[in-house]
Amino acid sequence: MKIAVCLKRVPDTETRIKIGADGRSIDEDGVKFILNPYDEYAVEQALQLKDSAGTGEVTAISLGSSASQETIRTALAMGVDRGILLETDALPLDPVPIGKALAAELGSGDYDLIFFGKVAIDDYSHAVGTIVSELLGIPSVSAVGRLEIADGKGTAEREIEGGVEVVEFSLPAVLTAEKGLNEPRYPALRGIMMAKKKPLEIKPVELEEGGLSVVELSVPPARPAGRIVGEGADAVPALVEALRTEAKVI
Amino acid sequence: MSNVLAVLEQRAGELKQVSHEVLTAARALADALGGSVDALVIGSTGVDATGLGAYGADRVTLVEDEELSLYQPDVFNEVVTAQVRAGDYAAIILAATAMGKDLAPRVAARLDCPLAVDVTAIDGSGGITVTRPAYSGKAIYTAEVTATPCVISVRPNAFTPSENAREAAVETRPAPRPDLRARTVRVNEPAGERLDVAEASIVVSGGRGLKGPENFKLVEDLADAFGNAAVGASRAVVDAGWRPHADQVGQTGKTVSPQLYIAVGISGAIQHLAGMRTSKVIVAINKDKDSPIFKVADYGVVGDLFEIVPRLTEEIRKVRGG
Numbered sequence: 001m002k003i004a005v006c007l008k009r010v011p012d013t014e015t016r017i018k019i020g021a022d023g024r025s026i027d028e029d030g031v032k033f034i035l036n037p038y039d040e041y042a043v044e045q046a047l048q049l050k051d052s053a054g055t056g057e058v059t060a061i062s063l064g065s066s067a068s069q070e071t072i073r074t075a076l077a078m079g080v081d082r083g084i085l086l087e088t089d090a091l092p093l094d095p096v097p098i099g100k101a102l103a104a105e106l107g108s109g110d111y112d113l114i115f116f117g118k119v120a121i122d123d124y125s126h127a128v129g130t131i132v133s134e135l136l137g138i139p140s141v142s143a144v145g146r147l148e149i150a151d152g153k154g155t156a157e158r159e160i161e162g163g164v165e166v167v168e169f170s171l172p173a174v175l176t177a178e179k180g181l182n183e184p185r186y187p188a189l190r191g192i193m194m195a196k197k198k199p200l201e202i203k204p205v206e207l208e209e210g211g212l213s214v215v216e217l218s219v220p221p222a223r224p225a226g227r228i229v230g231e232g233a234d235a236v237p238a239l240v241e242a243l244r245t246e247a248k249v250i
Numbered sequence: 251m252s253n254v255l256a257v258l259e260q261r262a263g264e265l266k267q268v269s270h271e272v273l274t275a276a277r278a279l280a281d282a283l284g285g286s287v288d289a290l291v292i293g294s295t296g297v298d299a300t301g302l303g304a305y306g307a308d309r310v311t312l313v314e315d316e317e318l319s320l321y322q323p324d325v326f327n328e329v330v331t332a333q334v335r336a337g338d339y340a341a342i343i344l345a346a347t348a349m350g351k352d353l354a355p356r357v358a359a360r361l362d363c364p365l366a367v368d369v370t371a372i373d374g375s376g377g378i379t380v381t382r383p384a385y386s387g388k389a390i391y392t393a394e395v396t397a398t399p400c401v402i403s404v405r406p407n408a409f410t411p412s413e414n415a416r417e418a419a420v421e422t423r424p425a426p427r428p429d430l431r432a433r434t435v436r437v438n439e440p441a442g443e444r445l446d447v448a449e450a451s452i453v454v455s456g457g458r459g460l461k462g463p464e465n466f467k468l469v470e471d472l473a474d475a476f477g478n479a480a481v482g483a484s485r486a487v488v489d490a491g492w493r494p495h496a497d498q499v500g501q502t503g504k505t506v507s508p509q510l511y512i513a514v515g516i517s518g519a520i521q522h523l524a525g526m527r528t529s530k531v532i533v534a535i536n537k538d539k540d541s542p543i544f545k546v547a548d549y550g551v552v553g554d555l556f557e558i559v560p561r562l563t564e565e566i567r568k569v570r571g572g
Contacts, residue, residue, distance in 0.1 A: 013501045017388040026389065037502050093393055094364045095355065121501055123384050125367045127345075127355035134327075134359035139431035140361040142352045145495075159496050160348035161446040163439045165321065169432035179502055180495040211364025211397035215379065218390050223527065223546050230541070232553035233561040239533065240565045242549055247531045249452075249510040250476070250569060 001056035003046040004111045005080065006102060006129070008036045008120040009064050009071040012173055017219060024214045033067065035074045038117025039186035046115050047079045048182060049149060057081045059109065065089055069200060074194035077187030083200040090237035093123065094210025099131030101205050109134055111172060118143040118176040133174035140174035141167045145181055251398050252285030256307065257330055257344040257353070262319070263296050268345040268449075270305045275372055275404050276343045277414050282374030283340055289418070292329050292425065293382045294319040302400045303418030305411060311494025315425035320425035320434040322386070327356040328428050334361060341378060346403040349446075358401040361531060365401045367394065368505075370528075386387040386501035386524035398502050406448060407507040447499055448479040451509045453529075455499055456481030457522075459515020459536060459555055463492035467512055467558045475566040482506070484516045500525035515555050518543030535559065 011017070012248045018027040035043075050056040060075040062068040063086040064125070072083035086105055086141060106114055116129030119162040125144070135138030145164070154173060158165050187195070229239045245249050256276035258269035273289060280287045291297050295314045300398040302310050313329050330353070334342060342357060344350040346368045358365035370390075371381040378395040380402060447453050454476070456469040466481070473479035483493035485500050499506055511529035516522060518534070518541055526532065527546055534547035535555050544550045553556055563571035 007480070011385065013386075013524075014519070015385075015388075016520065016551070017385050019389070026385070086277060095367070096358050096362070096365055097354070099359060121386060124386060125355075125365070126351045127358070127365055127367055129360040130352060130355040131365075134356050135274060137431075140323075141349065157438075159350070159448050160321075160437065165283070165434050165437065165438045166350075166436050167432050167434050173432070178495070179498075209396075211395060211400060212366060212380075212393040213396050214391055214393050216392040218382070220387065220390050220412055220527070222491055223532075223548075226532070226544070226546075226548040228550040228552055229543065230551060232551075233557040235551045235553070236558060236561040236565050239551055239562065240569060243533070244569065245529070247510075247548065249531050250566065 001050060001052045002109070002111045003050060003056060003058045003111060004106055004114045005046045005058060005060050005075065006116045007039045007060055007062040007071055007075055007115065008117070009068045010120055010122040011060065013037070013121060019217055019219060022215045024217050026217065032182070033071070035071050035155065036117050037121045038119055038121070038177055041116050041179060042115035043075050043179045043183045044080050044184040045147065046113070047138070049113065059084060061086065061102065061105060062089065063088065063098060072200055073195050074187065076198045076200070077191040078130065079184055079191060082198055085200065085202045086205045087202055088205050088207055092207060092210040092212065093214050095125040095127040096131060097208040097210040098130050098150050099135060101207050102128065103132045103135040106132060110148050113149070113171060114174045116174065116176045118178050122129060129174050129176040136174070138174060139169035140176070141169060142176045142196060143178045145174050145178040147175065151162040197200070233234050251338055251340045252280070252283040254280040254283070254285060254287050255337065255339045256287055256358050257342060258287045258289055258291045259345055259347060260291060260293050260297050261347055262293065263298070265291070265297065267407045271406065272343055272345050272404060273302065273307055274411045275304040275409045275454040279341060279343070279372050279374045279378070283342065290330065290333060290336065292318070292326050292408060299420050302569050303416045304413050305466060306416070307418040308416065310420045311426045312420065312422045315427070318425050320437060322430060322434055323352060323356055323500045324428050324430050325425055325431060326353050326566055327360060328426050330357050331360045331488040334399055342399055342401045344395060344403050346405050350403045354403045360395065360400065361401070363399050363401060364395060364397055366395065367403050368401050368405045370405050372402065386521070387505060388524050405507070445478060445480045447482040447506050448504045450478065450480035452479035453499070453506055453508045453517060454474045454479050454481045454512045454514065455484065456487065456514045457484035458486045460487070466492065468556070472512070472559055472563045475563045475570065477570065484522050485519070513547070515542050516543055516561055517541045518546065531535030541547060
């Protein structure tokens with residue numbers, strides 16, 4: 001089984017966002033970058049499928065700056081066989097050109113399955129994997145929380161508001177991983193050592209600009225200061241009164 | 251290129267509340283651009299479209315197939331893209347729900363047009379400009395749409411539905427039956443009837459301060475006292491396996507904007523605050539007065555949640571009962 005996993009390098013969830021000098025992007029100075037958390041589930045699922053098939057290859061693909069090599073190495077340390085960096089300096093806000101650049105690479109790879117995380121925690125587009133499937137003309141299921149693959153077919157479950165959709169599809173397919181799909185492994189020391197020797201190919205790519213031009217990136221206004229209503233259960237009547245008469249939400 | 255297509259969402263023949271928000275956003279944009287609003291409802295037969303004019307639709311098209319009771323991406327994509335190609339649209343607006351987040355990228359990819367996701371404000375006064383949070387609400391993009399049509403998904407609860415009395419013309423046509431690359435075969439409904447955290451107007455969330463999964467009963471009782479509130483959870487308790495991931499509020503969970511958010515025993519890690527800071531009113535109950543949660547809370551109560559929460563439940567029952 002040939003499997004691809006698409007990865008993104010993103011700021012850590014604990015990062016405090018500061019706006020950069022251009023006013024249109026974040027100040028990356030001092031920011032810790034990690035493998036997008038949802039992509040960890042995608043990597044784990046790919047590795048489990050390869051393990052259970054007993055044969056095959058898992059390729060990690062990332063679109064981004066040279067620094068994304070480090071992100072790919074994290075996946076290689078988890079057990080992925082090889083990596084491809086589609087190198088570009090800047091990613092547009094519009095996810096469509098991103099999907100096109102990845103589809104151009106993925107389309108020639110003859111993959112049985114292509115995994116993504118359901119969303120990258122920076123731009124939060126929740127779109128690129130699904131765009132790729134549409135461009136490649138193959139089925140996709142987004143935000144998959146449970147997956148079974150057998151005999152060239154798959155069944156995926158995805159959470160919707162107040163329920164779980166059950167979707168059937170045939171391979172090849174694109175799947176985007178939801179948290180809870182599995183328990184991602186930590187790279188072991190041996191894996192980290194081995195990752196240094198695994199192949200990582202770098203291909204420069206040119207992206208279209210897309211149809212969204214960023215005017216400004218700003219930090220949301222701070223919430224106006226609230227107040228402590230009181231201490232302990234005795235404060236509850238005052239709280240309820242405030243919610244009724246001041247905030248008018250009950 | 252000045253009309254707006256609003257793609258609405260229904261479940262079991264009933265339009266979802268968020269569809270009124272989509273129509274309201276579409277109406278405002280169409281008015282700014284000097285165009286009209288076409289609403290599209292796709293699904294099984296028997297959807298009641300009366301009253302959609304009240305939220306701003308000029309024309310409503312029901313695209314029906316008795317076998318289309320579930321969301322089938324390939325059918326929905328074909329219906330929407332065919333409508334866009336046959337019309338004269340500046341924007342296609344849908345809700346950033348589970349369905350909208352799946353459908354919007356399909357439509358944008360097939361039409362090769364820009365996609366703006368999870369939008370919280372749209373300005374049509376000079377071209378189209380959208381506002382959308384990123385980094386899970388820690389930052390906000392303002393972006394100009396430079397190519398039309400543009401697909402825009404709007405965040406639930408970001409647009410307040412407003413009535414805009416007009417009569418909508420309603421037409422019905424059969425849905426196409428393309429080959430389905432992926433087929434939705436069923437929806438498993440959970441046993442409980444509780445609302446999803448992303449949809450509810452009141453959310454009561456619990457964190458590590460509850461000390462154990464069994465104590466979430468306190469949070470559930472409080473949610474029940476409000477009638478129709480959802481129960482949320484912090485990442486710490488989801489990672490500990492106390493609650494399902496579907497309940498998680500925060501950067502690796504759901505982003506919510508309810509009218510009232512009550513944080514019980516949640517200290518307020520930055521990734522949690524990112525997921526709930528746009529709530530209209532925030533109440534925090536925590537024993538540590540220095541918890542970061544109190545910095546975003548409108549109202550805070552410091553103390554033992556095991557005493558405070560049952561008392562609050564009792565008071566809310568009184569208020570609602572009387």
